[in-house]
Amino acid sequence: MTAFDLQTVRRELHQIPELGFEEQKTQSYLLAKIQEMVTDRVEVKTWRTGILVHIAGTDPSKRIGFRSDIDGLPILEDTDFDFASTHAGRMHACGHDFHMTIALAALSRLIAEPLKDDVLFIFQPAEEGPGGAKPMIASEEFRTWKPDTIFALHIAPELPVGEVSSKPGLLFANTSELFLDFKGLGGHAAYPHLAKDMTVAASNFVVQAQQIVSRRLNPLDGSVLTIGKMESGFVQNAIAETARLEGTIRTTEASSIVLVKEELEKLLKGFEIAYDCEINVDYGANYYQVVNEEMYVEQFKNSLEHTDVTYVQAAAAMTGEDFGDMLKEIPGFMFWLGVNSPYGLHHAKLNPDEAALSVGADAVETFIRSFD
Numbered sequence: 001m002t003a004f005d006l007q008t009v010r011r012e013l014h015q016i017p018e019l020g021f022e023e024q025k026t027q028s029y030l031l032a033k034i035q036e037m038v039t040d041r042v043e044v045k046t047w048r049t050g051i052l053v054h055i056a057g058t059d060p061s062k063r064i065g066f067r068s069d070i071d072g073l074p075i076l077e078d079t080d081f082d083f084a085s086t087h088a089g090r091m092h093a094c095g096h097d098f099h100m101t102i103a104l105a106a107l108s109r110l111i112a113e114p115l116k117d118d119v120l121f122i123f124q125p126a127e128e129g130p131g132g133a134k135p136m137i138a139s140e141e142f143r144t145w146k147p148d149t150i151f152a153l154h155i156a157p158e159l160p161v162g163e164v165s166s167k168p169g170l171l172f173a174n175t176s177e178l179f180l181d182f183k184g185l186g187g188h189a190a191y192p193h194l195a196k197d198m199t200v201a202a203s204n205f206v207v208q209a210q211q212i213v214s215r216r217l218n219p220l221d222g223s224v225l226t227i228g229k230m231e232s233g234f235v236q237n238a239i240a241e242t243a244r245l246e247g248t249i250r251t252t253e254a255s256s257i258v259l260v261k262e263e264l265e266k267l268l269k270g271f272e273i274a275y276d277c278e279i280n281v282d283y284g285a286n287y288y289q290v291v292n293e294e295m296y297v298e299q300f301k302n303s304l305e306h307t308d309v310t311y312v313q314a315a316a317a318m319t320g321e322d323f324g325d326m327l328k329e330i331p332g333f334m335f336w337l338g339v340n341s342p343y344g345l346h347h348a349k350l351n352p353d354e355a356a357l358s359v360g361a362d363a364v365e366t367f368i369r370s371f372d
């Protein structure tokens with residue numbers, strides 16, 4: 001990288017994780033770095049907390065887009081890094097600090113030596129929720145620079161450094177967030193018959209909802225229903241009047257997500273009768289599946305042939321990505337970047353190997369240059 005050191009940038013970004021559409025510090029940091037590299041070929045626009053950087057090509061016939069997500073997660077970091085998050089309860093536990101650093105590195109190289117074609121770097125907010133891709137591509141700022149093809153990467157903790165991985169067709173699942181609010185009747189712990197206990201209702205719901213996946217859906221279609229958070233009650237000797245469940249639905253078929261929701265709603269009606277309560281459902285952010293265009297995956301694979309980066313074939317995963325919403329409109333692909341972390345994505349001890357930063361920057365730059 002010409003203008004700065006990748007490890008330093010990654011560590012500085014790692015210290016300031018922010019949630020979706022709250023990425024003000026991240027945006028200022030990125031803008032300052034981008035400002036150091038601009039030339040008269042470069043134009044910069046902001047959209048909410050995101051940034052678009054356009055490099056005019058020398059003889060353009062198309063525009064190639066690369067997208068990095070920029071938000072962190074509401075996770076309390078549990079590493080002993082001396083560059084750990086300085087934002088309590090927030091962590092770059094999904095590698096977006098890596099994605100941004102790699103994007104900056106590739107950007108600086110492409111500004112230093114522009115292509116024939118135009119290149120657009122997209123720093124997109126709110127991938128973890130509520131979803132920045134859909135509103136960003138609908139924005140005037142994006143539409144004036146809409147790329148003809150677009151690609152993105154995601155760190156892969158289970159792959160070694162030096163490896164990248166992708167596949168044509170489905171790479172990531174369809175997703176829907178799930179928020180359920182139960183309202184019953186509180187009371188004394190000793191008089192359960194006079195109350196409507198939402199701890200019991202919500203607990204049973206968590207268990208029964210699993211049977212939608214195992215009994216209602218075609219076993220040949222992949223699906224997952226995970227409740228990641230459960231809250232109820234205030235004290236050990238009182239019955240909880242309310243409970244809240246927060247989770248996510250994942251399916252490999254776009255139509256199955258509709259089916260899961262229909263089945264959930266039937267189950268909720270039954271629970272309302274059985275537990276004499278009210279349950280409110282909110283599906284939060286919904287992301288379309290990530291479907292890779294075969295032609296670009298092939299081009300990516302071929303572009304790496306004479307480099308130190310090894311391409312391996314990926315399997316589809318039940319992770320979600322709002323990049324799927326970009327790919328629905330613009331053909332392209334996404335790939336995994338090996339970072340060899342003993343802890344996985346969304347883990348409070350995620351520890352990606354920083355040697356992967358230059359591998360990622362090389363892969364991104366090489367692919368973009370392969371259009372020339």
Ligand SMILES: CC(=O)N[C@@H](CCC[C@H](N)C(=O)O)C(=O)O
Pocket residue numbers: 094127128129154175176177247248249285287318319320321322345
């Ligand atoms: C790559 C990755 O981990 N992405 C997230 C996307 C989250 C979408 C949304 N908040 C949801 O949970 O449905 C993932 O959890 O897969």
